[in-house]
Amino acid sequence: MKKKNKLYSVWTNHGVQSFIASLICIFFGLLVGYLVLLCINPAGAGRAMLAILQNFLYFPRPEVALEYFGSTLVKTAPLLMCTLSVLFAYKTGLFNIGASGQYTVGVGAALYLALKYQMPWFVCLIAAMLAGGLLGAAAGALKAYRNVNEVIACIMLNWLSLYTVNMVLNKVKEASTTYTGPLRTENPAALLPHMGLNKLFSDNRYVTIAILLAGLAAVFVWVLMEKTMMGFELKATGYNKNAAKYAGMREKRNVILTMFISGCLAGLGASFLYLSGIEQWSCAQTSVPGMGFNGIAAAFLGGLHPIGSIFSSFFIQHITSGGSYVDKMVYPSQISDLISSIIIYFCSFVLLIRYMINERVINKMGADILNTEEENVSDDEKGGEDR
Amino acid sequence: MDNYAIEMRHITKRFPGIIANDDITLQLKKGEIHALLGENGAGKSTLMSVLFGLYQPEEGEIYKDGRKVEIHNPNDANALGIGMVHQHFKLVECFSVLDNIILGVEPTKAGFLKKDEARKKVMELSEKYHLMVDPDALIEDITVGMQQRTEILKMLYRDNEILIFDEPTAVLSIQEIHELMQIMKDLAREGKSILFISHKLNEIMEVSDRCTVLRKGKYVGTVNTADTTPEALSSMMVGRDVSFKVEKGKANPGKVILDVRNMCVAGKHGKKDVVSNVNFQVRSGEIVCIAGIDGNGQSELIYGLSGLEHLKSGTIVLNGKDVSSEPIRQRSVLGTSHIPEDRHKYGMVLDYSLENNMVLQEYFTPEFITSFGFLKQASIRKFAKRLIKEYDVRSSQGPITIARTMSGGNQQKAVIAREIDKDPRLLIAVQPTRGVDVGAIEFIHKQLIAQRDAGKAVLLVSLELDEVMNVSDRILVMYEGELVGEFDPEKVTVEELGLYMTGARRQEVKTDEEKE
Numbered sequence: 001m002k003k004k005n006k007l008y009s010v011w012t013n014h015g016v017q018s019f020i021a022s023l024i025c026i027f028f029g030l031l032v033g034y035l036v037l038l039c040i041n042p043a044g045a046g047r048a049m050l051a052i053l054q055n056f057l058y059f060p061r062p063e064v065a066l067e068y069f070g071s072t073l074v075k076t077a078p079l080l081m082c083t084l085s086v087l088f089a090y091k092t093g094l095f096n097i098g099a100s101g102q103y104t105v106g107v108g109a110a111l112y113l114a115l116k117y118q119m120p121w122f123v124c125l126i127a128a129m130l131a132g133g134l135l136g137a138a139a140g141a142l143k144a145y146r147n148v149n150e151v152i153a154c155i156m157l158n159w160l161s162l163y164t165v166n167m168v169l170n171k172v173k174e175a176s177t178t179y180t181g182p183l184r185t186e187n188p189a190a191l192l193p194h195m196g197l198n199k200l201f202s203d204n205r206y207v208t209i210a211i212l213l214a215g216l217a218a219v220f221v222w223v224l225m226e227k228t229m230m231g232f233e234l235k236a237t238g239y240n241k242n243a244a245k246y247a248g249m250r251e252k253r254n255v256i257l258t259m260f261i262s263g264c265l266a267g268l269g270a271s272f273l274y275l276s277g278i279e280q281w282s283c284a285q286t287s288v289p290g291m292g293f294n295g296i297a298a299a300f301l302g303g304l305h306p307i308g309s310i311f312s313s314f315f316i317q318h319i320t321s322g323g324s325y326v327d328k329m330v331y332p333s334q335i336s337d338l339i340s341s342i343i344i345y346f347c348s349f350v351l352l353i354r355y356m357i358n359e360r361v362i363n364k365m366g367a368d369i370l371n372t373e374e375e376n377v378s379d380d381e382k383g384g385e386d387r
Numbered sequence: 388m389d390n391y392a393i394e395m396r397h398i399t400k401r402f403p404g405i406i407a408n409d410d411i412t413l414q415l416k417k418g419e420i421h422a423l424l425g426e427n428g429a430g431k432s433t434l435m436s437v438l439f440g441l442y443q444p445e446e447g448e449i450y451k452d453g454r455k456v457e458i459h460n461p462n463d464a465n466a467l468g469i470g471m472v473h474q475h476f477k478l479v480e481c482f483s484v485l486d487n488i489i490l491g492v493e494p495t496k497a498g499f500l501k502k503d504e505a506r507k508k509v510m511e512l513s514e515k516y517h518l519m520v521d522p523d524a525l526i527e528d529i530t531v532g533m534q535q536r537t538e539i540l541k542m543l544y545r546d547n548e549i550l551i552f553d554e555p556t557a558v559l560s561i562q563e564i565h566e567l568m569q570i571m572k573d574l575a576r577e578g579k580s581i582l583f584i585s586h587k588l589n590e591i592m593e594v595s596d597r598c599t600v601l602r603k604g605k606y607v608g609t610v611n612t613a614d615t616t617p618e619a620l621s622s623m624m625v626g627r628d629v630s631f632k633v634e635k636g637k638a639n640p641g642k643v644i645l646d647v648r649n650m651c652v653a654g655k656h657g658k659k660d661v662v663s664n665v666n667f668q669v670r671s672g673e674i675v676c677i678a679g680i681d682g683n684g685q686s687e688l689i690y691g692l693s694g695l696e697h698l699k700s701g702t703i704v705l706n707g708k709d710v711s712s713e714p715i716r717q718r719s720v721l722g723t724s725h726i727p728e729d730r731h732k733y734g735m736v737l738d739y740s741l742e743n744n745m746v747l748q749e750y751f752t753p754e755f756i757t758s759f760g761f762l763k764q765a766s767i768r769k770f771a772k773r774l775i776k777e778y779d780v781r782s783s784q785g786p787i788t789i790a791r792t793m794s795g796g797n798q799q800k801a802v803i804a805r806e807i808d809k810d811p812r813l814l815i816a817v818q819p820t821r822g823v824d825v826g827a828i829e830f831i832h833k834q835l836i837a838q839r840d841a842g843k844a845v846l847l848v849s850l851e852l853d854e855v856m857n858v859s860d861r862i863l864v865m866y867e868g869e870l871v872g873e874f875d876p877e878k879v880t881v882e883e884l885g886l887y888m889t890g891a892r893r894q895e896v897k898t899d900e901e902k903e
Contacts, residue, residue: 229760232743232750239738246695246725246733247747248716 018303070201081269093238098154100292132267
C-alpha cells in the first residue's frame with residue numbers, strides 16, 4: 001500500500017507532471033515537423049531532422065562543437081530573460097505579449113547609448129532594463145487606470161517601439177548597410193566582460209557574463225515570487241484583484257509594478273544579446289524580434305517555473321539554432337524557421353497535457369488508493385497526528 | 388416499485404482523500420417534492436452531479452421509471468428529462484429571457500431562427516405555472532427572482548419531467564421565496580417530480596412531501612415531512628441536537644466605537660445616491676443589525692465603511708478618529724475587521740493556500756515579514772495551524788490546501804477566523820451565515836456574541852429575519868439607501884419589520900444625542 005501511495009504522490013506532483021507533459025509536447029512537435037519535411041521532400045527529411053536536433057553536435061570536432069555550443073548559450077540568455085518576463089507577468093495574472101516590444105526598446109536604448117555616446121557596458125545594460133521596464137509600466141498603467149486589456153496595449157506598443165527604435169538607431173547605423181555599427185570596432189567598452197567564460201568554449205568571444213546573469217535572474221524571479229512580501233502581494237493581485245483591494249493592497253500600483261518588472265527582464269535580455277556583439281540591429285526590420293513570442297512558448301514548456309524555464313529556453317534556442325544546419329539544397333531557406341515554429345507551437349500545449357495527465361491519474365489511481373486506505377484508516381489517522 | 392420517477396440505488400462516488408457518496412439510495416416518487424438535506428460537504432451536490440451525468444459513480448445504479456439507465460453526461464440526463472436549476476444561474480447576461488430559454492435547442496428553418504413558435508410555447512408555459520416573465524427583457528436588467536424563473540422555464544421548455552433545484556432560495560427575498568414555493572407546488576401538482584436541495588429547515592417543512600438526509604457522505608434516512616419536526620431533521624443532519632435559539636445574555640453597551648454622520652455613497656452611472664444621508668452609532672459591547680431586503684444599499688454602506696468605495700459626503704469616526712478619507716489598509720490597522728458578503732469576490736484569494744489566506748490581513752506585520760521583506764514561512768504555517776485548530780476549519784491538506792477546493796462553510800470559517808483573530812474594535816459581518824449549514828451557523832452566531840461580550844462593537848448586515856431577531860441587540864432597517872427605523876428586537880415583530888423593509892412605513896432614526 002505504501003508503494004502505491006508513493007507512486008500516486010509522484011504522479012500528482014506538479015513538477016513531474018510538467019516534465020512529462022513537456023516531453024510529450026516536444027515529441028509531437030518533432031513528429032509533425034518530420035511529417036512536414038516528408039511532404040516537402042521525403043529524401044532529406046531524416047537528415048534534416050537530425051541536423052535540427054544535433055545543432056552544434058553537427059560538427060564532428062569537439063572544439064568546434066564546443067564553440068557553437070557557446071553561441072547557442074549566448075542566444076539562450078536573452079530568450080531566458082524574455083521567458084522570465086512572460087512567466088513573471090503570467091504568475092501575477094497578466095499576459096505580457098509585449099515582451100518583444102520591451103526587448104526592442106531595450107535594444108534601442110543599449111545600442112544608442114553605446115554608439116552615440118560611447119557609454120560603457122553597465123550603463124547600456126541599465127538603460128536597456130529601464131527602457132523595457134517603462135514600456136511595460138505603460139501597458140500596466142493603461143490596464144490599471146483605464147482598464148485597457150494588457151494584450152491589446154502590448155501588441156500596439158510592440159509596433160510603436162519597433163518603428164521608434166528603427167528611427168532612433170538609423171542615426172547610428174553603418175553608412176553602407178542598414179545595420180548598426182559593430183560594437184567591437186566602434187565602442188569595445190560597451191561589450192559585456194567575459195570574466196574568462198570564453199575560455200570554456202574554445203575561445204568563443206561572444207560568451208560573456210550575460211549567461212551567468214540570465215541564470216541569476218531566473219533564481220531572482222523565483223525568490224521574488226515565492227519568498228517575498230512583494231511576490232505575495234503581486235500574486236494576490238493577479239489571482240483576485242478585488243480580494244487584494246479588500247486586504248488593503250494597492251492593486252493598481254501592483255499591476256503597474258508587475259508590468260514594470262516584467263518589462264525590465266525583457267529589456268535586460270536585449271542588452272545580453274546585443275552587448276555581446278554577436279548581432280547588429282537592422283534598422284530596416286519590419287517585425288519585432290521573435291524572442292518575446294518564443295518566450296511565451298518557453299514559459300509554458302518550462303512548466304511555468306523559473307528554473308524549468310532555463311531548460312526550456314535552452315531547448316527552444318537549441319532547435320532554432322539547429323534549423324540553420326538544414327541542407328538548403330534540399331529544402332527552401334525558410335524551412336528552419338518553419339520547423340522550429342512547429343515545435344514551438346506544440347510546446348504551448350503543456351498545460352493541456354498536464355491537465356489530462358492529472359485527470360487520468362486521479363481517476364485511475366485515486367480510487368485504488370482509497371480502497372486500500374479504508375482498511376488502514378485507524379493507522380493513517382495516528383500517523384496524521386504526528387505530521 | 389414502478390411509481391419511482393428516479394431511483395438511485397447504492398451510489399458510491401470516491402475522490403482522492405474523500406468518499407463523497409457512500410452507498411446512498413434516493414427514491415423520487417412521481418409528482419412529489421423530495422427534499423435533499425445535508426450540511427455543506429455532506430455529498431448533496433456530488434449526488435446530483437452523478438444524476439446529472441457530470442460524475443460517474445464507482446458503484447450503484449440509476450433507474451428511471453423502473454428501467455435501468457446509464458447517464459454519462461448532461462446530454463444523457465437531458466434526454467431522460469432531467470433538468471436542473473443551479474445555485475449560480477447559467478444564463479447569458481446580455482441575451483433576452485426568450486433567447487436564454489431556447490439556447491441550445493433553437494428552432495430553426497434552413498439555418499434561420501424561428502422564434503415565433505418558441506415564444507408561443509414559452510408564453511403558454513409561463514401562464515400555466517404563473518411564471519411571470521417578460522420574454523424580451525435582458526437578463527442583466529431583471530431581478531434574481533425573475534432570472535430563476537427563466538431557469539425554470541428553460542427546464543419546462545425542454546419538457547423535463549424531473550426538476551432539480553439546487554439551493555434555490557439562497558438568493559431570493561422573502562417575497563420571492565413564497566412565490567417560488569407556490570410555483571414548486573404547482574409544478575408537482577402537474578405531475579413533475581421535484582428534487583429540492585436545501586439546508587433551510589422551515590422551507591423543507593413547508594414545501595416538501597418527503598425528505599432524504601445525508602451526513603458526511605452517508606445516507607441517514609428518508610422521512611415523511613408531515614411526520615417530523617425541524618428539530619428532528621436537524622439532529623439527523625448534524626448528528627447531534629442543535630439549538631435554534633441563540634443563547635445570549637443582555638448587552639452591555641459602552642462607548643461609541645463607530646460614529647457615522649450624514650453618509651452618502653453615489654450611485655453608478657449618475658443614478659441617485661445608493662446610500663443617502665445615513666446616521667448611526669455602534670457602541671462597544673453591542674450587536675447592531677442592519678436589516679433590509681437585498682439591494683437597498685446595505686452592500687454600498689459597508690463598502691463605504693470599509694473603504695472599498697469612496698464616500699460622496701459625510702464622516703466616519705472610528706474610535707474617536709475620523710477615517711472618512713483613510714485608505715482600506717489604514718482602517719484595517721486602526722481596528723476594523725470586515726467579513727465580506729461575497730467571500731469568493733473579496734474574502735479570499737481562491738488560488739492561494741489556506742495559510743496564505745489566513746494571513747491576508749496581516750502578512751505585512753513583523754510577525755510574518757523579515758525586515759528585508761521576506762515572508763516568514765514558518766510563522767505563517769504556525770499561525771494558520773493555530774487558527775485552523777481554534778476555529779475547526781476543515782480541509783483536505785490543512786494549511787497548504789488550495790482555498791478553492793474547500794467547502795463553502797469552511798471557507799467562511801477561515802474568513803471569520805482571520806477577521807476575529809485580528810482582535811478588532813469594530814467587527815463588520817455581512818451575511819456571515821449565507822450558504823453555510825446549521826452547525827456552522829450556530830458556531831458563527833456564538834462567535835459574534837462572544838466578540839460582543841469581549842467588548843467589541845459588532846455591525847451585522849443580514850437578510851435573514853431569524854438571524855436579525857435572534858442575534859442583534861438593536862435593529863436598523865434600511866430601505867432604498869436610507870435608514871427608516873430603529874427597533875429593539877425584544878419589542879418588535881417580524882411582521883412589523885417587514886412593513887418597514889418594504890417601505891410601507893418609516894420613522895425618523897435619531898442619533899444618540901437627539902435621543903437624550
